[in-house]
Amino acid sequence: MTFPVGLNRVLEPAGVLPQAAWRLDARAEIGADEVRIRVERLNLDAASFRQLATKHGGDGAAVRAEVLEIIGTRGKMHNPVTGSGGMLIGVVDEVGPESPLPVKAGDRVATLVSLTLTPLAISDGLAGWDGMGEQVPAAGHAILFGRSVVAVLPEDLAPELALAVFDVCGAPALTDRIVRSYAGAAQPVTVAVLGGAGKSGSLALTAARLAGARTVGVVVSDAERETLTAAGLADHVAVADARDPVAVSSAVVAALGAPATVTVVCVDVPGCEHGAILATASGGTVIFFSMATSFPAAALGAEGLAADVTMLVGNGYVPGHAEFALDVVRRTPAVRALFESRIAAH
Template sequence: MFESGIYAKIPEDMPETLALSALDVAGAPAQTAKLVKPGDTVLIIGAGGKSGMLCCYEAKKRAGVTGKVIGLCHSERSTKRLQDLDLCDHVFAADATQPVPILETIEELTGGQMCDVIINNVNIPDTEMASILTCKDGGIVYFFSMATSFTKAALGAEGVGMDVNMIVGNGYTRGHAEITLQILRESDKLRKVFTELYA
């Protein structure tokens, strides 16, 4: 083991299964906490999934009342789940492999301003362009999804002439366990959904 190998203490105020389910994707909400600034417009792709829901909560917390969080879901079930959680300013359903309709929806929702930060949490390939095209010039795209292709992201951005900062989803960022477990303490609704789905 490396001296820098990571570990976290299982907290005493929640069941082990609940803590482990959130820690599995702890890098995503912790990176969100680091990347999102007050007033930002943030798009979460795959927002109704495990990491997506945590990212929506953290993005809204960081963007604040002057910011805007948009959740892109897929199935009817995950879309309804996210709507009921009331974490986002807007929730809509789309296929993230089809970038043009998503681009049009985001143009409409942001009045053409597009997004400062995009967090990609899907579990399928071919969603790089939806992430890149919805970003504003100089914005940030964080690819947490393991289905991301470096080639498609890099050459795709070049192909559409988008100067955006793309971040590979390092599963670790400082404070990732603390930030993620704190979400389950702060949000009763999210804790209930996580308990039902994963614990």
């Protein structure tokens, strides 16, 4: 009997899916519909890495030790504070005879599902990682299920770049879908992206412009404003703390002349829900891509503001999202340059 959603890997508590489980079985032996990956590199999601780095005051060794403890204890990289993980790249070791995944042994791949539901074991103690950046050189193995999502790495992009793009590839694809859903509206579509200078933010901004929207990137500092302005990825760039609802709303209205049709939250700190809602026009849409989002705060905040907005969870999966994000990077040299500079900095 096969378990395409990985139920056989859940150790505790019984009856839940792997993402909700506290602990997974990360043994190397695979089932008939499973795939084993030889891990080369992890990419911790931004919210998780920020939380760990802040907790340990930037002490890389302490961050590395806690990541190892989480993986060793839980059988997956599932930050118990943020509830988030990341994704990985590696080489396919073995494919079960009943696996529906389009990979074969020897393929170099990126997993497009969260590390919070991926059985994972580390064998090298993360010795090649200083704990100071989101990308983590690693040795070990990971297990994919029949309903996992995986992509073969493109040959024209460096693995580190592809990994960074794949980590946030749901953001531009969903932004594109939502912007295009307003086609034919009486007013031009406008998009505000909170955290516009980051990985998911820069891709979301670019996707929105390619779809025909007028955009504003909201960033937290003058340095980020200079970076995003120099890249030319937004029609307007504004500085505001995303945790300050009035400042965010005022910045968006000043840039666009009215609240945004679509607001995309790509900020990896908590407390940004109300600003996003306040900055969005009646009948508009807020997309929450940040794993730091409090969904009770978003729901109750919208109610308290009498805001008629649709709020979406950016779940990281849209059909064709990996190919879409890679196409955005290939078509937009400034986006690629931003990603490459971020990778180099880490």
